[in-house]
Amino acid sequence: MIVGVVLLVVVAVAFLLSVAVYNALIGMRQAVQNGWSQIDVQLKRRHDLIPNLIEIAKGYMAHERQTLENVVKARQQAVDASGLQDKQQAENFLSSTLRSLFAVVENYPNLKADQQMLRLHEELTSTENKIAFARQYYNDEVTRFNTAAQTFPNNIVAVLFNFKSYDFFEIVNPAEKEVPQVKF
Amino acid sequence: MPYSFTQIEKDKGRVIVLVFFSLIVFYFLTALILYWSIKGFLILQINAESERTNIPYQWMWLYPKEMIAIVSVALIVGIGHWFFTMDHLVEKMLGALRAEALNPSDKYHRMFQNIVDEVSVATGGTPMEGVVIPTMAMNAFAVADFSGRNVIGVTEGLLARLTRAEIEAVVGHEAAHIVSGDCLSATVTTSLFELYNSMRIGLGEMISSSRSQGKKSDGVVYLSYGVLTAATFMGKILRMFISRQRELRADAAAVRLTRDPLSLSQSLYTISSRWRGAGLSGENLEAIFIVNPRFSRLDESQGFFANLFSTHPPVAERLSILLDMAHSDAKVLEKKFLERQNYPRTLAPETPGASLSLVNTSSEKNWIVNKDGQWQGPFSLLDLANPGFLQVDTWVKKLGSERIEQAFENTETRDFLWKKNQQQTLLCPKCRVSLFSEAYEGASIYRCQACNGVLVHENDVERIVIRQEYDFSPRIKEIAQKLYQEASKKLPHIDLTNANLYACPQCQHIKAKMPRMLYSLVYPVVIDKCSFCGFAWFDKDELEILQCMIEQADQKNA
Numbered sequence: 001m002i003v004g005v006v007l008l009v010v011v012a013v014a015f016l017l018s019v020a021v022y023n024a025l026i027g028m029r030q031a032v033q034n035g036w037s038q039i040d041v042q043l044k045r046r047h048d049l050i051p052n053l054i055e056i057a058k059g060y061m062a063h064e065r066q067t068l069e070n071v072v073k074a075r076q077q078a079v080d081a082s083g084l085q086d087k088q089q090a091e092n093f094l095s096s097t098l099r100s101l102f103a104v105v106e107n108y109p110n111l112k113a114d115q116q117m118l119r120l121h122e123e124l125t126s127t128e129n130k131i132a133f134a135r136q137y138y139n140d141e142v143t144r145f146n147t148a149a150q151t152f153p154n155n156i157v158a159v160l161f162n163f164k165s166y167d168f169f170e171i172v173n174p175a176e177k178e179v180p181q182v183k184f
Numbered sequence: 185m186p187y188s189f190t191q192i193e194k195d196k197g198r199v200i201v202l203v204f205f206s207l208i209v210f211y212f213l214t215a216l217i218l219y220w221s222i223k224g225f226l227i228l229q230i231n232a233e234s235e236r237t238n239i240p241y242q243w244m245w246l247y248p249k250e251m252i253a254i255v256s257v258a259l260i261v262g263i264g265h266w267f268f269t270m271d272h273l274v275e276k277m278l279g280a281l282r283a284e285a286l287n288p289s290d291k292y293h294r295m296f297q298n299i300v301d302e303v304s305v306a307t308g309g310t311p312m313e314g315v316v317i318p319t320m321a322m323n324a325f326a327v328a329d330f331s332g333r334n335v336i337g338v339t340e341g342l343l344a345r346l347t348r349a350e351i352e353a354v355v356g357h358e359a360a361h362i363v364s365g366d367c368l369s370a371t372v373t374t375s376l377f378e379l380y381n382s383m384r385i386g387l388g389e390m391i392s393s394s395r396s397q398g399k400k401s402d403g404v405v406y407l408s409y410g411v412l413t414a415a416t417f418m419g420k421i422l423r424m425f426i427s428r429q430r431e432l433r434a435d436a437a438a439v440r441l442t443r444d445p446l447s448l449s450q451s452l453y454t455i456s457s458r459w460r461g462a463g464l465s466g467e468n469l470e471a472i473f474i475v476n477p478r479f480s481r482l483d484e485s486q487g488f489f490a491n492l493f494s495t496h497p498p499v500a501e502r503l504s505i506l507l508d509m510a511h512s513d514a515k516v517l518e519k520k521f522l523e524r525q526n527y528p529r530t531l532a533p534e535t536p537g538a539s540l541s542l543v544n545t546s547s548e549k550n551w552i553v554n555k556d557g558q559w560q561g562p563f564s565l566l567d568l569a570n571p572g573f574l575q576v577d578t579w580v581k582k583l584g585s586e587r588i589e590q591a592f593e594n595t596e597t598r599d600f601l602w603k604k605n606q607q608q609t610l611l612c613p614k615c616r617v618s619l620f621s622e623a624y625e626g627a628s629i630y631r632c633q634a635c636n637g638v639l640v641h642e643n644d645v646e647r648i649v650i651r652q653e654y655d656f657s658p659r660i661k662e663i664a665q666k667l668y669q670e671a672s673k674k675l676p677h678i679d680l681t682n683a684n685l686y687a688c689p690q691c692q693h694i695k696a697k698m699p700r701m702l703y704s705l706v707y708p709v710v711i712d713k714c715s716f717c718g719f720a721w722f723d724k725d726e727l728e729i730l731q732c733m734i735e736q737a738d739q740k741n742a
Binding site for chain 1: 291294295298299301302303305306307308309348352441443623
């Protein structure tokens with residue numbers, strides 16, 4: 001009798017606990033997904049801005065066809081990419097081509113002073129910042145979710161209901177990733 | 185997260201409940217005192233009539249009926265006060281602060297809007313709006329109300345003087361207040377009484393002015409002045425509920441949002457060094473600002489009373505925490521501050537259209553145009569800007585080229601027409617040629633290419649004189665200095681002959697002449713300002729002289 005009651009209490013407590021954990025995990029997963037959609041919105045915004053940028057730059061820098069084409073190509077790749085890994089790579093590539101484009105723009109004072117160009121530059125800077133912030137928020141939420149889902153006793157619930165950990169969205173600067181070669 | 189959401193919700197709720205409770209207590213005490221004085225007065229009267237000398241003190245004792253009446257009056261007035269203040273709270277606060285909506289055609293405002301959006305993304309999408317206060321001072325604030333409206337505001341001076349990263353850090357600080365919810369409790373707490381402070385000041389002025397005229401004010405005026413003074417005092421008491429630690433928490437949370445402690449410390453240093461905004465409309469709403477607009481000794485000290493009644497922690501304490509996070513020290517801040525004051529600036533454009541990119545090539549007179557069957561010219565593209573002169577189907581020919589084309593076929597004239605069509609067709613009040621819109625100090629102005637006068641909206645004038653992108657030639661500096669010095673002795677003569685006044689380019693259809701006036705008695709630049717639309721006309725160099733004058737005065741005050 002007593003054993004039965006104790007067992008019942010234990011089961012009830014375990015059930016209530018797992019309900020709480022399950023709900024908390026769902027909440028955190030929502031935050032992660034919200035973070036991801038924020039990143040997506042900002043990436044799309046950048047894709048939309050680039051054609052305008054190319055259109056304005058074309059008029060001033062006819063001799064930099066290669067740089068402009070690189071940006072267009074990179075943009076297309078980024079638009080077509082699907083899946084976290086692909087997206088990450090394509091977007092990083094796009095960022096680096098944009099950087100080299102703006103480095104070239106420095107040599108064209110007329111283009112730099114163009115009112116529309118100034119406006120677009122501000123918009124692009126802002127979008128880059130938003131991507132960085134959205135990524136930061138997403139990664140923070142992923143850390144929170146992953147930590148919660150992997151610690152005991154939450155991990156039991158996580159395994160039971162098939163909660164998978166999320167990957168970080170990393171912006172890797174290709175130059176930084178290379179291991180520096182040390183020569184003597 | 186160090187400060188969990190449930191904890192925040194609890195704190196927020198507790199402060200607001202406490203504030204509401206104190207409001208009711210305040211009205212209860214006020215009602216009690218009023219009731220006692222009336223009752224005492226009546227009893228004195230009765231006693232005087234019946235010629236009794238010993239006055240019993242039992243009258244101070246209240247019967248349950250009286251008590252209930254007083255409590256219900258206090259409840260009704262208190263609840264009424266609460267809901268009256270909470271209704272459209274954000275609009276009321278913005279009105280008290282004289283904040284304005286952002287202007288999307290202004291460069292600085294677009295940047296600020298972008299920064300607010302960026303920080304909103306960093307918080308995971310909390311909705312926030314941006315507003316500006318058109319003043320030279322540097323400060324920032326956040327307000328929120330129960331409808332879920334969050335507003336971050338900065339002054340024009342802050343936008344003009346801080347770098348993008350620094351503004352981002354400041355907005356991050358304000359966003360941290362909003363996300364943590366203490367923005368709402370601070371807004372509620374400060375608004376209850378301090379919102380009516382301007383009314384008290386107004387009444388005080390009224391009383392003193394009527395007294396100086398030898399007239400006596402009504403008893404009602406004195407009574408309401410007394411009540412408002414008590415309310416202001418109550419507002420000071422309510423500051424107890426605003427912890428000064430909230431600023432430290434928001435600093436820390438801002439660093440978590442923007443990951444840039446150095447920029448935040450730089451902006452705090454710059455704001456607190458000067459221009460923090462004393463005299464700002466609504467400076468008594470100090471709790472919602474990032475740095476107290478008034479320098480207060482209480483803020484800068486520690487101890488029991490300081491902790492209880494001050495709204496901001498000492499700036500030095502905030503800076504040292506942030507600098508620790510940034511692994512930096514105060515020398516860097518001083519260096520940056522000096523750099524900021526002596527940054528290199530380009531000269532303001534003095535020739536017409538120099539800042540207009542399309543004009544670079546077009547000031548040469550090398551176009552001939554077929555008008556009414558006759559070839560005329562040569563003209564420059566700017567000459568062609570006159571209304572009705574160059575149409576899309578006008579035949580044009582560039583000197584040195586054999587081709588005769590219609591204006592839409594030639595790339596140069598086509599671009600020119602396109603750009604021209606984007607402009608409003610405003611005419612120079614002096615020369616009757618088209619005014620061209622251009623960007624100047626981030627705002628848009630309309631410049632006459634012939635006389636180099638400019639048409640600027642009064643709101644934009646306020647912004648332009650605050651911003652300091654351009655430097656001025658020695659000639660302009662000299663004129664500005666002379667005018668400023670002579671202003672104290674003799675104001676310049678204004679020619680008010682009606683024939684010499686200009687018609688407003690914007691309001692031509694009502695044939696309104698623009699009144700001629702001085703910008704202000706301190707800065708005596710003659711301007712013609714339309715009283716209908718607010719556009720002001722500056723003759724050649726006058727805008728630059730005004731800017732230069734204000735800047736020089738500001739440096740002298742530093």
